[in-house]
Amino acid sequence: MESYHIHALLPNQCGSSLVQTIDAPLPLVWSVIRQFDNPQAYKQFIRSCKMCVGDGGIGSIREVMIHTGLPAKTSMERLDKLDDDNHVMDFSIVGGEHRLVNYSSTMTVQEEKGRKSVVIQSYVVDVPAGSSKEDTCLFANTIIECNLRSLAKVTERMAAHCSTVLQY
Numbered sequence: 001m002e003s004y005h006i007h008a009l010l011p012n013q014c015g016s017s018l019v020q021t022i023d024a025p026l027p028l029v030w031s032v033i034r035q036f037d038n039p040q041a042y043k044q045f046i047r048s049c050k051m052c053v054g055d056g057g058i059g060s061i062r063e064v065m066i067h068t069g070l071p072a073k074t075s076m077e078r079l080d081k082l083d084d085d086n087h088v089m090d091f092s093i094v095g096g097e098h099r100l101v102n103y104s105s106t107m108t109v110q111e112e113k114g115r116k117s118v119v120i121q122s123y124v125v126d127v128p129a130g131s132s133k134e135d136t137c138l139f140a141n142t143i144i145e146c147n148l149r150s151l152a153k154v155t156e157r158m159a160a161h162c163s164t165v166l167q168y
Helices: 026-033 133-167
Strands: 013-022 046-053 061-066 074-083 088-097 104-112 116-126
Touching (some): 116 133
Antiparallel strands (some): 046 061, 088 104
């Protein structure tokens, strides 16, 4: 899995990898992540999403509307890879009103003992003029960390509900 998260950086780029362990089974976690047409299922900064091209498969493009209060309004994102066998998803930002230029991201999910999942999200992005690599990474990392924590809450709640239902 780590090989999916090795990215070559150009001098004007930065990137990072973030990890979240989730107390929910891999199939459940993957079922939420892989919904390219429904990122607001766990990404709390997204107000709405509409598909512009495709039906959520590889090559699809979505327009994401961002909640007010962030330095962004919209994001146009393309699904570059969706591998259900290896639980890998790649997407790129291809337009919109935001700071993340030439952003590309890879998410993977691995199974861990005890019905847990480990989600790794890595990215590469251009550093905007007038900003530093540190500030750009801090901004991107903060958004991704919030999204990963939200993914954990959503899927752990779903797993707990499923386990409660199965007990009856």
